[in-house]
């Protein structure tokens with residue numbers, strides 16, 4: 441690290457000062473206004489509105505002078521599988537007292553299958569605590585349990601206490617764990633805490649959207665839990681039935697889970713469950729948009745830095761009714777897309793950095809990071825040539841930000857590189873101000889992390905009015921009709937944000953290659969063979 445700092449100081453003395461490109465608040469405003477227009481109907485994946493948005497981004501990339509870098513010119517079509525549950529889906533719980541049937545959207549929420557038109561499973565239930573499964577990391581909720589051919593019952597969320605990014609990742613793997621352990625079904629029950637924050641009844645009201653996954657190269661819908669043929673969530677009524685006659689009563693288990701660090705141990709339950717449901721699958725394609733600026737160094741140009749943001753949003757609100765129903769996604773994520781385009785223009789107008797830059801407008805982020813998963817799993821170049829990925833998702837351009845957050849930056853030397861880049865223009869890099877939101881696993885960068893690429897999501901920070909703006913946006917306009925051009929968007933902040941991202945991408949493309957830190961969970965798990973960097977002493 442130290443050596444690099446000296447080298448970069450010498451470089452900046454020797455190099456002539458290049459004029460910094462201009463970052464235009466007006467251009468960013470115009471791009472957001474187009475992408476968030478009502479005519480694009482909220483840019484839902486697979487919709488005409490999203491297709492128009494993708495054409496628009498390609499046009500802007502072309503005008504800036506980027507090279508098309510998709511499979512099909514500017515576009516790489518992402519094949520997606522949408523599965524919808526048929527009417528009459530049920531989960532029946534059977535215990536000593538008899539059988540009780542829980543109906544879909546009343547007492548239970550089943551997920552549709554992407555691979556079976558009709559599913560019936562009937563198996564004993566085994567409680568597996570929170571279902572976290574990484575014994576090397578000290579989490580072994582499956583220890584001593586035989587779940588082969590059974591249906592697991594797990595608590596929602598993570599143990600109470602300081603959330604961290606490793607636990608957030610492990611929580612994202614719950615179904616994969618169940619599948620690896622041989623379970624054929626899974627039921628998630630609420631904790632006392634999750635009922636307070638996000639009640640099951642609210643989940644019921646929000647249900648109905650199809651389940652979506654990306655289609656792998658073999659033509660099959662990608663499934664990280666292939667053994668699990670059915671999964672469901674249930675509320676209090678279901679949980680009480682499931683725990684009838686249990687070795688430990690539900691109330692005791694939930695009380696233990698409600699204590700800080702509480703992690704109830706699993707055990708075989710005295711009940712069984714029968715899932716019966718039908719699913720219909722339909723295939724759609726939706727494009728990622730890719731544009732490239734080739735690096736200037738004859739060797740390093742083979743390495744790629746990705747700057748990306750998702751272009752899709754969640755479309756029109758179901759249910760009809762009077763008033764505005766279009767969820768335009770001005771900040772989520774027309775803003776990140778506009779900033780990505782502005783940074784692309786800035787690089788295209790000046791000398792290229794040493795490494796190549798790949799700009800991507802991702803599709804299907806809101807369906808589960810699917811456009812990014814497709815790129816990370818089927819990359820246009822061998823994955824170890826992608827040195828870093830910066831994801832711009834929902835920059836809150838509602839106040840004159842003075843700091844930024846790089847979600848995931850602590851796992852690699854990427855955080856240091858970003859701190860240097862933003863520090864040069866007086867912007868601070870602050871630690872994660874909302875760890876309870878587990879943003880690290882909630883946006884497109886995470887798809888690249890899981891393929892071993894150091895990657896972060898960058899967002900405007902909590903200083904200088906940020907904390908209040910984030911709190912208010914998340915509780916009112918986020919994923920709602922109010923995320924539109926009526927928001928008091930600060931376009932100067934947009935231009936500043938573009939400048940900051942230009943400097944970050946430049947640092948990543950010109951500086952020493954960023955590396956996972958020695959001993960870091962994600963580097964060890966996903967890039968075990970890659971050289972590591974020493975974590976600086978605090």
Ligand SMILES: [Zn+2]
Pocket residue numbers: 772806919
């Ligand atoms: Zn979103």
